[in-house]
Amino acid sequence: MTRPRLTLPLGSPLQLLLLACSFALSAYAGVRLLDGEWFEIALWIVGAALVHDLVLLPLYAAADRLLVRASGPRRTWVGYVRVPAALSLLLLLVWFPLITGQVTTRYTAATALPADRFLEHWLLTTATLFAGSAVLFVGRRRRKPTAPRGR
Template sequence: MRPRPPLGNPFQILLLACSFALAGYAGVRLFADDWTAVALWLVGAALLHDLVLLPLYSLADRALVRGLGAARRREWTMYVRVPAALSGLLLLVWFPLISGMVDRRYRTATGLSADGYPARWLLITAVLFGGSALLLAVRLRRATKRRPPAVH
């Protein structure tokens, strides 16, 4: 009996083909108007990420792990990493509006004000960290209830 090739099931292959088709369509539409500006933006974004952002968040993560390790709470790392990563991603995506750099252009294009974006981002960040802290507290409480009593 011949071994089956590791291609995955037909649904996965169809989904992958559809995602490639969608990405190709988006690429054609994106590069149709001003391909040099888009290519320059992509290269600049890759360089900014690799040369500036990656070392910064790697250094921050190393400091977090070292600090929690020194406090003997290294298992808490993910409760800080996840909300920080989500908050950072939101900041990266909405940075022009959060920083107020494109307020006039945004108002002209949409007719809306960009005034609330910094406060909303801070609120979402607070909710993310608060939810993570709440989840950590619930898990710690559950773990202490399961622990057998100390024998004296």
């Protein structure tokens, strides 16, 4: 009666139809996309998903968990570190090539703009974010010295 099924059930035929349309469109563009360094391009697409899901996300999730653990049971200050750190790392992630200076030569040659400002601006922005967070933290603690929130 409960013989294990060896074949997959079909699922919703309407969804199947929709997915078929979607794959047809992606394939039409895909053959044109892969006309060139096809292996490298496919690697970039699959690699982008894998690197994000299996490297970047676990890394920042683990860092956040460490931070929460280090903060002890009261956790009153976690947010004040987490938010500026997350924002600073976000800026680094987006502007990594400019901040790390790996495009300095081409950038300056093409645009006639100096490239050394990016690292400086990122550090200053990071400092501002942490300083702002510290001011907020101190300000809020002063206002409620006897009734800290949290459990």
